[in-house]
Amino acid sequence: MSDQTLQNAPAARFRRSTTESFAVRTTLIVLSVLFLGVFLLFPLAVVFVEASKQGMGAYLEALQEPDALSAIKLTLLVAAIAVPANLVFGVAASWAIAKFDFRGKPFLITLIDLPFSVSPVIAGLIYVILFGTQGYLGPWLQSYGIQVVFAVPGIVLATIFVTFPFVARELIPLMQEQGRQDEEAAISLGASGFQTFCKVTLPNIKWGLMYGVLLCNARAMGEFGAVSVVSGHIRGQTNTMPLHVEILYNDYQWAAAFAVASLLALLALVTLVVKTVLEWRFGAELATARRH
């Protein structure tokens, strides 16, 4: 840079020296809008357009079909188990990690993040290896009549695995940032541990908690790869909504596939809106640092 330092200053143009020219700015903005429009917004819009192509009657019919209804029910059931399970885990893990000092803490955090770096297909595969008919525990469980893989428990397990870190990774940095003085004060004033958590910690972390649950839920309801491996695709029994979309699509029932898909897209939209509102209103209270 030093060679050019003594160039004479550009003629008096009233532009701040730390931004780009109007033309460059406009080009970059237009390119960004186009890129996000084509790659993100357009697919979302296409889902709704394709879903409504056959008219409202066909749309509602596709959603009221028994297989579709049972897929919706199963998806809700799986999320209703997986999300609270990971919620409890997330709170427990962040309490242990943020409020105490112990050795190996970074390693524990890495292990908690591990499911994010595992392919969903592999997440399904590990449960097949453990609980499948040729698996380590499968034959033993089957002798007691317990079926895990190709049944609902396997779907729940695979969903818990892929959504495992969501709540924890939201709460850990948040609680670490908040420190422990509040809790220490409450304890020294005679509050029990449970009281301290409910009345001191929980109000501090509630928005972060909601944020984590929101993302966890979106993934739990939308998971495809892991669930696809363990489900066995039994219509009306082990089909979740994303799997039902695939079956309809491969059957060339495009309108019906997009009708079910539009429900999932709606879920994504609601998730995005709530998430954005949380960020705008409580941005300072969320662990805004570096979420991926």
Added chain:
Amino acid sequence: MASTAAIQWRRPNVIPGFGLTFGFTLTYLSLIVLIPIAALILRTTSLSWEQFWGIASNERVLAALRLSFGASFIAALVNAVFGLMVAWVLVRYRFPGRRILDAIVDLPFALPTAVAGIALTAIFAPTGWIGQYFEAFGIKIAYTTTGIIIALTFIGLPFVVRTVQPVIEEIDREVEEAAATLGANRFQAVFKVVLPTLLPALLTGFVLAMARAVGEYGSVIFIAGNIPYVTEIAPLLIVIRLEEFDYGGATAIATLMLVISFAMFLAINLIQAWARRRFGDV
């Protein structure tokens, strides 16, 4: 942390509940994550080395791995370029609709992958919304490698934007002012002063996007065409092996993918450690 008492494993603390929460954390982590992954590794070690090598060097497996990692690499590159641009535009410029655009970036996190898959296929198929115009020129997008790269770009974009964005926000504008005062034009200031400080974050975002893309299944299988040796990605090959009840084959490919992914994960940590030394806390 524990330097005050080298013998103690945990520092004493008045807050209760360590045993309960730590115990629960470890138990749950072991049951859901560690034991099942250990089972995968155990299963792989039950293969002899020759068997493992036979599976790993199989032409179809190699083609799938090459495709998965190659397409993911290109998609991550596209995301690095456009993600950086989007992050820059979102942080630095003010224009109508900016906040909506900002919110939209997270769509790939929220939209189920199967939905993304069929939507992208509806757009890029030869009869699709955009695909038909390319088809007129004889260019195929869906059911080719291009289609796979598009799907992987879709799911990887937020990783780059969300990693780079906070770092751009934290750039000290005075550095740019100093560069300008010293006579650097805007191009020089951006490319010689600003971008180097963004490089670690950009690399991290690149690796995150690529790691996610390598394992991606749902959004790809619809648009890929899934022709063995040509458009068959590695995760799909695992599923196919499982459906053939070839557990050994499935676990071997999965282990290969895991090893490569962990190597990439390690790379992120090394990049971050290097960046911390070079640029301070990132």
